[in-house]
Amino acid sequence: MAPSIRTIAKLAGTSVSSVSRVINNSGYASPDLRERVEAAIRSLNFTPSKGARMLRGEPSRMIGLILPSIDVPFFGILAHTIEQHLFECGFQTLICSTAENADHEARYIAMLLSQRVDGVIVASAFSDTGHFRALADAGIPIIAIDRDLSGIADAAVMADHEEGGRLMVRHLLSFGHEKIGVVGAPGHSQPVQLRLAGIREELAKTGLEPLAVSLSGEHSFAETYRLARGLLEARPEVTALIGTTDIAAIACIHAAHDLGFTVPDDYSVIGFDDLPEAMFVLPRLTTVAQPIRGVGIAAADTLAKMIAARESGAPPVAADTTRMPVALVARQSVGPARSV
Template sequence: MATIKDVAAIAGVSFTTVSHVVNNSRPVSAEVRVKVERAIRELDYVPSAVARSLKARNTLTIGLLVPNATNPYFAELARGVEDGCAKNGYCMFFCNSDDDPAKQRSYLRVLQEKRIDGLVIASAGEDAVLAQSLAGAREPLVILDRNIEGVSADLVQIDHEKGGYLATRHLLQLGHSRVACITGPIATAVSAMRVHGFIRAMAERGIEIEPHAIQQGAFSATGGYEAASQLFDTLKPTGIFACNDMMGVGALRAAAERGINVPRDCSIIGFDDIELSRYTYPALSTVGQSVRELGELAAQTLIDRIAGKVPASTRRRVVTPHMILRESTGVVPQERLGEVSQKH
């Protein structure tokens, strides 16, 4: 592989002159520039990005750390961050922690060794050690989706509580009163906020939440399938709020296996509006915001912070969710209304 000294030898100039041409760091004559550029083409010379970053004190790269790359939500989120980087001339290092706090901390060290200019991180959950690592980070940070207690950084997230409220209220407005909720791991702040929205909507209508109506899943299709199966075999709800779309997909499968028609026998609504939710059968109603746009917003927030375009104090950017109504929700049939009234 050609070096800067090889280019200098062919062009008949010093290697510092080649550096000035490559980096536009000092003026050189047109004649010298032509010689250097011809030598670069002849040798197919590629300047060292590391060396250039040491001079410029930046690498034009950011890191993205997500907890589960197999989850379409985080895949779409990553694409949004990448799009935001590309629009600003940045590249992105992508790391997946597999919901493993130890792996998450290891990747954090790797990214910092790569001399990234900043980091977008979607946490794998509560982790005091990770919080300590991030608290001492020199790079600008943006926390995405799940807040990390004890870390002072810009935060970009959707209004989880309001989204849970809107989804549940939609089911109630359709006449459902035997409504259940499938939540993710209840210890995570995201789950707690979405469930709180469910509880607030039910309380607002004066409807008592039945025993075992809140079932815990795993923010996955399998988790939604298992939780919905339990609900269909015991509570027999007419409406289900699944706290993310993947659990909603699992709930659709559990309903189909039991011959439960959605939405005639049971309405199901998810959360996030991932692309897959458009193509289930029936298409899944959901609440959320464009996941890719959320990722772009996180990238832009970080790049603005790197460039010093924002106040020194950290920012909390909360995106308002909205309803996306499709085929999986509908009014309660008259025969189910009678059944529900007897129950209550």
């Protein structure tokens, strides 16, 4: 269906090799030849087949991006940043939403392998790392993002989740909160666990610990809302709620509101991520900002560099896990602890 280089050659009255040469600007080509070929290309709207080029050994200039789901704001932003940045670097991104489903993951990885992608960025390792072995064995550079992928990834870049946890409780402590509940999800998510560790650590410094921790398996607004409401009903004595993500924190605000309380007068709430959504609630959410775009760009850059190095036969660039700084963004959802 699509015209081949041969069609162009015939139309321009020349040979395929000459056509190839003018396309790639390699070797000699008289102005006349060049003109004829270019005219033929334009008239038939010819585009060389990437498949055939790959066969010749050229790199595919495609990279796979594996993540749980692109319709949640955090991953949407991450995916967008990576895709755009990689595009600037001349790469096309194949976005794979595994939906946290092991079977999907396996099928996606097979697809990436058969596409002969030049590299992979993954933010998805929800359970075992089995499937990724195949990628690593094939010698494909792998970057883990937002979480670790021990033994598999050649590099990892993520926000400093633990420090974020510490920041959250430090802020709460400074407002006199000592009875703190944590709600979030999912329990098996590494970033969430890291934040939790930071929270516990900072709390422990003053001999405290969370009054209650409610994590669920699913990471939806509805689910975290249910959790927050349950926590508030079971332990009304808490004065502050930590959402392990902004969405969870927003759910906390709603739960308090629906129970007839106001934030931050009755309960204070703090989140993590600083998504645009944090500005949508009223009161606007106090949260710990992580550099989502920064993480994406760093990951893309690292990958691009690794691929370039490999192509030029340079030694593999040693890169380990880089942790990006987080920062507290004080808005209106945290206030002084109500007196007992």
